[in-house]
Amino acid sequence: MNTIPIIENRIWQPEFECMPKEQLRALQLERLRGVVAHTARLPFYREKYQHLGITPDSIRSLDDIRRLPFTAKADLRDGYPLGFLAVPREQVARFQGTSGTTGKPTWVAYSKGDVENWANLCARFLVAGGLRPEHTVQISFGFGLFTGGFGLHYGIERVGAAIIPLSSGNSERQLMTMQDLRPEILICTPSYALKLMDTLLTGDVDRSSIALEHAHFGGEPWTESMREHIEGGLGIRCWNNYGLAEVQGPGVSGECAYRNGMHIQEDQFIFETVDPDTLEPLPDGEKGELVVTPLCREAFPVVRYRTRDIGVIYADGDCPCGRTSRRMSRIMGRTDDMLIIRGVNVFPSQVETALMRVKSVAPHYMIEVTRPGATDEVTVHIEVQPGIFSDSMREMQAIKADISAAVASITGLHMAINLVEPNTLERFEGKSRRVRDLRDLNG
Ligand code: ADP
Numbered sequence: 381m382n383t384i385p386i387i388e389n390r391i392w393q394p395e396f397e398c399m400p401k402e403q404l405r406a407l408q409l410e411r412l413r414g415v416v417a418h419t420a421r422l423p424f425y426r427e428k429y430q431h432l433g434i435t436p437d438s439i440r441s442l443d444d445i446r447r448l449p450f451t452a453k454a455d456l457r458d459g460y461p462l463g464f465l466a467v468p469r470e471q472v473a474r475f476q477g478t479s480g481t482t483g484k485p486t487w488v489a490y491s492k493g494d495v496e497n498w499a500n501l502c503a504r505f506l507v508a509g510g511l512r513p514e515h516t517v518q519i520s521f522g523f524g525l526f527t528g529g530f531g532l533h534y535g536i537e538r539v540g541a542a543i544i545p546l547s548s549g550n551s552e553r554q555l556m557t558m559q560d561l562r563p564e565i566l567i568c569t570p571s572y573a574l575k576l577m578d579t580l581l582t583g584d585v586d587r588s589s590i591a592l593e594h595a596h597f598g599g600e601p602w603t604e605s606m607r608e609h610i611e612g613g614l615g616i617r618c619w620n621n622y623g624l625a626e627v628q629g630p631g632v633s634g635e636c637a638y639r640n641g642m643h644i645q646e647d648q649f650i651f652e653t654v655d656p657d658t659l660e661p662l663p664d665g666e667k668g669e670l671v672v673t674p675l676c677r678e679a680f681p682v683v684r685y686r687t688r689d690i691g692v693i694y695a696d697g698d699c700p701c702g703r704t705s706r707r708m709s710r711i712m713g714r715t716d717d718m719l720i721i722r723g724v725n726v727f728p729s730q731v732e733t734a735l736m737r738v739k740s741v742a743p744h745y746m747i748e749v750t751r752p753g754a755t756d757e758v759t760v761h762i763e764v765q766p767g768i769f770s771d772s773m774r775e776m777q778a779i780k781a782d783i784s785a786a787v788a789s790i791t792g793l794h795m796a797i798n799l800v801e802p803n804t805l806e807r808f809e810g811k812s813r814r815v816r817d818l819r820d821l822n823g
């Protein structure tokens with residue numbers, strides 16, 4: 381465990397973040413009973429609770445959470461648009477949504493109290509990762525239904541810093557703003573930071589003309605090697621935070637100054653890890669699907685929400701920062717973006733880690749999966765660094781061999797490597813899409 385803080389250790393709401401563990405568990409139990417009472421208003425839960433004999437009083441210990449039903453994305457979709465709205469419509473203060481792949485968004489509602497609360501939860505991880513009232517923050521997350529933009533906006537406002545609500549897109553304007561208004565903090569997806577960094581490093585922007593010190597990334601998986609790459613390239617600190625619209629948005633967990641994983645805001649969320657196939661609970665320290673029960677949501681409460689995100693809740697003890705909550709790993713993939721290639725489970729993040737080990741290639745890649753006959757074929761398209769492409773055939777072959785070996789050693793699979801010229805793969809302003817699965821898996 382890291383014992384040296386990266387920056388000064390500051391805590392936004394120590395009364396909750398550093399609450400003695402026993403008190404924290406007691407608070408969770410009391411709030412969980414409240415969740416059962418509150419969600420019993422919704423037909424979806426009421427019927428299930430009746431069937432299972434669940435009442436608030438029957439929740440005697442935190443382990444009793446396992447008696448509660450799971451909620452899946454499909455349940456929210458079945459209840460479209462507002463089947464999970466648990467307050468009178470006039471008490472809704474905000475709607476946000478998540479895009480989803482099936483056309484209609486999943487709507488999420490917030491009461492005035494939910495919005496207030498959300499701001500504090502975002503303030504917690506922002507302050508832990510360097511935000512001070514005197515700072516200026518450039519938000520390059522999309523403003524709109526996506527929870528990232530507005531969620532962070534109100535968190536920053538709560539801390540008292542200045543906000544540039546720039547939204548995503550237009551790299552030139554992003555860099556101009558960074559130079560002209562000199563924000564110390566940048567908020568975006570890691571893939572967008574990568575794009576901005578490339579524009580900055582290849583253009584004639586002088587690094588000393590921008591004042592960036594920290595960036596807060598969320599919304600999509602990234603790796604430790606990506607962190608090193610961006611921190612090295614921009615000379616800033618990059619912080620990880622996690623959340624999803626269905627249980628709130630950003631602010632569910634985030635890193636502290638020791639960067640030992642992300643502290644889960646346990647006074648407000650109960651996290652479990654389950655085996656995604658059997659739904660059996662897994663002990664801390666084991667990798668599985670994260671299941672989240674928000675404890676304080678008024679307008680849109682869900683119980684045991686299956687995130688489809690794969691991660692680990694750490695079993696090791698206390699963090700030197702003084703927060704008493706458990707910490708979680710990075711998200712290692714999704715149960716649904718996990719590729720199964722010739723029977724082997726592969727996450728795009730594993731391929732990324734392998735690529736980042738090889739010099740001469742840029743961190744822009746696309747994983748393409750096909751099934752020309754009976755077996756799966758994977759091709760990783762990856763950009764080489766500028767200047768490399770014109771060099772000798774032999775050098776290109778050597779780079780390919782290095783990548784291939786790195787990929788095989790991490791994933792256990794042989795993948796074809798296709799080197800492409802710099803700046804030819806798609807760039808992303810929001811969440812990246814790095815997998816193209818062209819197999820017909822229904823046949
Ligand atoms: P959607 O992607 O369905 O529109 P959201 O916009 O709420 O929904 O995104 C939430 C999802 O984004 C999470 O379930 C997770 O897969 C991913 N995500 C968010 N933050 C992180 C993070 N720090 N690391 C990895 N993945 C993340």
Ligand code: ZN
Binds near residue numbers: 643701
């Ligand atoms: Zn900590």
